[in-house]
Amino acid sequence: LAAYRTDEGQPWVLPVVKKVEQMIANDNSLNHEYLPILGLPEFRANASRIALGDDSPAIKENRIGSVQSLGGTGALRIGAEFLRRWYNGNNNTATPVYISAPSWENHNSVFVDAGFKDIRTYHYWDAAKRGLDLKGLLDDMEKAPEFSIFILHACAHNPTGTDPTPDQWKQIAAVMKRRFLFPFFDSAYQGFASGSLDKDAWAVRYFVSEGFELFCAQSFSKNFGLYNERVGNLTVVGKDADNVQRVLSQMEKIVRTTWSNPPSQGARIVATTLSSPQLFAEWYDNVKTMADRVLLMRSELRSRLESLGTPGTWNHITEQIGMFSFTGLNPKQVEYMIKEKHIYLMASGRINMCGLTTKNLDYVAKSIHEAVTKIQ
Amino acid sequence: SSWWSHVEMGPPDPILGVTEAFKRDTNSKKMNLGVGAYRDDNGKPYVLNCVRKAEAMIASKKMDKEYLPIGGLADFTRASAELALGENSEAFKSGRYVTVQGISGTGSLRIGANFLQRFFKSSRDVYLPKPSWGNHTPIFRDAGLQLQAYRYYDPKTCSLDFSGAMDDISKIPEKSIILLHACAHNPTGVDPRQEQWKELAAMVKKRNLLVYFDMAYQGFASGDINRDAWAVRYFIEQGINVVLSQSYAKNMGLYGERAGAFTVICSDAEEAKRVESQLKILIRPMYSNPPLNGARIASIILNTPDLRKEWLVEVKGMADRIISMRTQLVSNLKKEGSSHNWQHITDQIGMFCFTGLKPEQVERLTKEFSIYMTKDGRISVAGVTSGNVGYLAHAIHQVTK
Numbered sequence: 168l169a170a171y172r173t174d175e176g177q178p179w180v181l182p183v184v185k186k187v188e189q190m191i192a193n194d195n196s197l198n199h200e201y202l203p204i205l206g207l208p209e210f211r212a213n214a215s216r217i218a219l220g221d222d223s224p225a226i227k228e229n230r231i232g233s234v235q236s237l238g239g240t241g242a243l244r245i246g247a248e249f250l251r252r253w254y255n256g257n258n259n260t261a262t263p264v265y266i267s268a269p270s271w272e273n274h275n276s277v278f279v280d281a282g283f284k285d286i287r288t289y290h291y292w293d294a295a296k297r298g299l300d301l302k303g304l305l306d307d308m309e310k311a312p313e314f315s316i317f318i319l320h321a322c323a324h325n326p327t328g329t330d331p332t333p334d335q336w337k338q339i340a341a342v343m344k345r346r347f348l349f350p351f352f353d354s355a356y357q358g359f360a361s362g363s364l365d366k367d368a369w370a371v372r373y374f375v376s377e378g379f380e381l382f383c384a385q386s387f388s389k390n391f392g393l394y395n396e397r398v399g400n401l402t403v404v405g406k407d408a409d410n411v412q413r414v415l416s417q418m419e420k421i422v423r424t425t426w427s428n429p430p431s432q433g434a435r436i437v438a439t440t441l442s443s444p445q446l447f448a449e450w451y452d453n454v455k456t457m458a459d460r461v462l463l464m465r466s467e468l469r470s471r472l473e474s475l476g477t478p479g480t481w482n483h484i485t486e487q488i489g490m491f492s493f494t495g496l497n498p499k500q501v502e503y504m505i506k507e508k509h510i511y512l513m514a515s516g517r518i519n520m521c522g523l524t525t526k527n528l529d530y531v532a533k534s535i536h537e538a539v540t541k542i543q
Numbered sequence: 544s545s546w547w548s549h550v551e552m553g554p555p556d557p558i559l560g561v562t563e564a565f566k567r568d569t570n571s572k573k574m575n576l577g578v579g580a581y582r583d584d585n586g587k588p589y590v591l592n593c594v595r596k597a598e599a600m601i602a603s604k605k606m607d608k609e610y611l612p613i614g615g616l617a618d619f620t621r622a623s624a625e626l627a628l629g630e631n632s633e634a635f636k637s638g639r640y641v642t643v644q645g646i647s648g649t650g651s652l653r654i655g656a657n658f659l660q661r662f663f664k665s666s667r668d669v670y671l672p673k674p675s676w677g678n679h680t681p682i683f684r685d686a687g688l689q690l691q692a693y694r695y696y697d698p699k700t701c702s703l704d705f706s707g708a709m710d711d712i713s714k715i716p717e718k719s720i721i722l723l724h725a726c727a728h729n730p731t732g733v734d735p736r737q738e739q740w741k742e743l744a745a746m747v748k749k750r751n752l753l754v755y756f757d758m759a760y761q762g763f764a765s766g767d768i769n770r771d772a773w774a775v776r777y778f779i780e781q782g783i784n785v786v787l788s789q790s791y792a793k794n795m796g797l798y799g800e801r802a803g804a805f806t807v808i809c810s811d812a813e814e815a816k817r818v819e820s821q822l823k824i825l826i827r828p829m830y831s832n833p834p835l836n837g838a839r840i841a842s843i844i845l846n847t848p849d850l851r852k853e854w855l856v857e858v859k860g861m862a863d864r865i866i867s868m869r870t871q872l873v874s875n876l877k878k879e880g881s882s883h884n885w886q887h888i889t890d891q892i893g894m895f896c897f898t899g900l901k902p903e904q905v906e907r908l909t910k911e912f913s914i915y916m917t918k919d920g921r922i923s924v925a926g927v928t929s930g931n932v933g934y935l936a937h938a939i940h941q942v943t944k
Binding site for chain 1: 547588599682684798799825830
């Protein structure tokens, strides 16, 4: 499983998290009572506010809802279960669900286990040009049956690291609106990708401003480093408060038979941090530290490859964003990297940028150079 | 227009409704007997000392926050299995079991339900006792199974309808799934005696049923963890390979931390490995991997001898307080001059008590005395204190005399 690593290759508990955990540990007024079914209210409100923005029209118009969930996965699952029961009719398991090719491998399982029978892929990664296959993507959307559900990565696409530009998102939104396609955003890297919460939430907020009803599954695993506390949130944006209220009441029923009520520790940490201007600023700083390190590794890797004169183009390394990068190495080259150089990447050529450090950059660059020049 | 125009408003949770109404009540004598959480003799939530100590240990260790394995914290799952099965259990020692961490009792039940739906092909039917915890039905239903029932509670005697249960169970189609509450039956507080458990075991064996134990109150019922797990252990000793869900919400007061476990007793360790792999495949698309905090607290307590000893004392303390409140309620009712037989209040065990009160009487208790409970007459004894037991007895007498 992918997690952030420091330049020493170590896990990193965010300083603000340590601080808040100590505050919680010292607070004898706190207990371990059940949270409400939908979660800690202060967490839910703050989490959705982070995704949608302080000045979100949807928040002002009171037409958003939130479900505290067990990580991003839990949020996806609650959303998927709800959609299967209530979207496009009642219990319509035939509604097509479109997942990008490639995508996080668990997306497929989430929707299958939620009961959907027709899971399809949409074009996304163009291996030849090492970038977004926008034409293929838009084409798939034009051809998709009306009301199909599309899983969109809000930023830092996993595994390719390749995101649409704002202009491309606008095109995507236009087609989805015209064809009545449902946007289900997966936002696992807000802040972690670019270092800016707003920038990483641009697509979600744009869709909201375009009047879409949508779901956004948020994870605080990476941007808070709270991996094992399972902190996530499903943000629901609807047409009006009444619709959202009914949606939430049904999501409550789904939650009740899945985990009854969510775990308290992680939500408390996030809520405490986000609702204090001081702690929020510290958190923002910690997030930027992580994002900057990854961005630095990207630029350092690219510049080394270019200096070595490694065949091919390497701008995709810095144009891609987030934890992962699709290097473009083919399976044989990947095998070489693993067997001969002991550098572990996926058969797809996906590399975890967090695994790079100032100490190993030279070695990794040289190894990629060897793989590309020796193996075709 | 909205995608959600046709979405119905979900029905309000009946128990939550009780708490909401309680909160709005301004009567200083009000009592919330709907709450499914332990309260101390001051009516306050109780954080166990052993929990605080475990938390201090955790805080001092500065551990990382890396993902747990899909099956959860190994020290926790192993200790959980040992707690349920007993350290001398052949099934435990031979390793012919798999235990995965679950999201408290509900999450563990759901993992099991999903697992049975996928792999138990002999039947879609789950037999629940009548009545059972309200959430059992929707959990199994959402997992894709069907619900049936066997007689259990006798409202005439406020105790176990043993002959009715045996009769119904004898007619359950072979290879169906039967759910049993290991101890402290929720909502009635009525448990079989050991001789009755023996007969139940023989019957389910005869009918070749798959036994699903729900154990949410080990230690919390009688105060003795071994006594409360007796039925589970007896069944396994009889060669019944049960599945089991455990919760640490009540017995460790870890409610909101969601610590629980799901166990499958298998033929051998090799089968256990295969079952484990399938459980992981079920868990990953639900929430990937479980939350650490509660499991780590429970693990430290179970695996640290001093803390474990302290826990056993504290859980007995909670059980004893509840037993004491039952006793005081009955004696206070006698003092009030009630001529009814209230023996079931002390015969029943665990957090809940089926008082035998009828809906009209429950309504009067709420309206005239600000005493809140569910319509079925169930009270949470945990909400009774030495300070209010007299008032409760008085009120009950008023509506039943």
